[in-house]
Amino acid sequence: MDDPLLSVENLHTQFDTRDGTVRAVDGVSFDVDRGETVCLVGESGSGKTVTCESVTRLIPTPPGEVTDGRIVFDGDDLTEYSEKRLRNVRGNRIAHVFQNPQNALDPVYTVGAQIVETMQFHRDVGDAAARRRAIDLLERVGIPKASTRVDDYPHEFSGGMRQRAVIAMALASDPDLLIADEPTTALDVTIEAQILDLLADLQAERDMAVLFVTHDLGVVAEIADRVVIMYAGKVMERGDVHDVFDQPSHPYTQALLDCLPGQGTELRPIEGSLADPVDPPDGCRFHPRCPHATEACRREGQPPLHAVANGQRASCVYYGSDRDASTVLDGPAASQEVNDD
Numbered sequence: 001m002d003d004p005l006l007s008v009e010n011l012h013t014q015f016d017t018r019d020g021t022v023r024a025v026d027g028v029s030f031d032v033d034r035g036e037t038v039c040l041v042g043e044s045g046s047g048k049t050v051t052c053e054s055v056t057r058l059i060p061t062p063p064g065e066v067t068d069g070r071i072v073f074d075g076d077d078l079t080e081y082s083e084k085r086l087r088n089v090r091g092n093r094i095a096h097v098f099q100n101p102q103n104a105l106d107p108v109y110t111v112g113a114q115i116v117e118t119m120q121f122h123r124d125v126g127d128a129a130a131r132r133r134a135i136d137l138l139e140r141v142g143i144p145k146a147s148t149r150v151d152d153y154p155h156e157f158s159g160g161m162r163q164r165a166v167i168a169m170a171l172a173s174d175p176d177l178l179i180a181d182e183p184t185t186a187l188d189v190t191i192e193a194q195i196l197d198l199l200a201d202l203q204a205e206r207d208m209a210v211l212f213v214t215h216d217l218g219v220v221a222e223i224a225d226r227v228v229i230m231y232a233g234k235v236m237e238r239g240d241v242h243d244v245f246d247q248p249s250h251p252y253t254q255a256l257l258d259c260l261p262g263q264g265t266e267l268r269p270i271e272g273s274l275a276d277p278v279d280p281p282d283g284c285r286f287h288p289r290c291p292h293a294t295e296a297c298r299r300e301g302q303p304p305l306h307a308v309a310n311g312q313r314a315s316c317v318y319y320g321s322d323r324d325a326s327t328v329l330d331g332p333a334a335s336q337e338v339n340d341d
């Protein structure tokens with residue numbers, strides 16, 4: 001089997017704040033293969049965005065810093081790259097799309113000029129061909145009359161159109177890996193579907209890998225090959241999307257899926273609030289909100305990612321060899337049964 005295109009190994013990223021050190025990403029590991037889509041999922045503050053920004057060192061330093069771990073991209077550890085070397089990877093082999101298009105577009109240049117510039121910065125392509133490709137990309141992301149709108153300035157585009165232009169710009173360099181952080185959140189469902197279709201087409205055409213951050217499990221179900229569920233800077237569960245949706249194994253994944261409308265039950269918000277990022281709970285980080293938490297969950301560290309089945313893994317004590325996983329999979333909530341040891 002081929003090596004993964006991207007391997008995030010035991011990544012630690014922290015921020016020094018006035019309130020103390022925030023361990024935003026605390027020992028996160030996952031792979032992304034060529035041509036596949038991996039979705040990072042979790043509530044706000046789970047560390048999804050910081051994980052993505054750590055890959056090409058986009059986190060503001062200081063106050064942020066990658067303190068440990070490896071980010072192996074196509075065989076090379078990016079944490080060992082100089083800033084100069086990393087600039088040749090960023091926007092070229094690895095492209096980012098963020099939620100807010102304002103930060104990515106320069107108001108004094110036309111949209112087309114910015115797409116052309118991105119293309120020509122990384123590729124040897126003439127002006128006419130680059131312009132044709134810019135128009136093609138704008139058409140493909142759903143900009144009407146792209147051949148004339150290519151000469152518009154960003155302020156002449158609506159918010160949704162600007163976001164689509166940013167996606168076109170990211171695709172202009174034919175990246176091997178596209179990191180997309182909630183790129184469709186601000187778009188209406190029709191345009192969102194169009195963008196997701198476009199990404200799927202491009203993956204098929206170019207074997208492009210996508211690391212996609214979202215809190216929308218409907219989008220995950222539609223586009224993901226694999227899913228990584230994050231909570232309070234840690235991976236709670238990861239696996240093939242079908243396995244995770246068919247049999248959510250970690251109580252946090254179960255709670256997220258229970259929040260989805262159309263599950264046959266009323267929408268159920270997850271009880272409790274997110275962990276304090278400066279002073280997260282000891283033991284399993286999810287224990288204050290977990291209906292199955294036992295004394296061991298509060299006392300011991302975050303459980304390892306135990307194998308569940310078919311490569312599916314869950315960071316929960318119940319998947320250890322000495323426990324009965326059926327308690328979590330289909331048993332009643334055990335929060336009051338503090339009798340495990």
Ligand code: SF4
Binds near residue numbers: 292297303
């Ligand atoms: S049962 Fe314990 S280890 Fe498993 S998710 Fe709940 S609190 Fe964490």
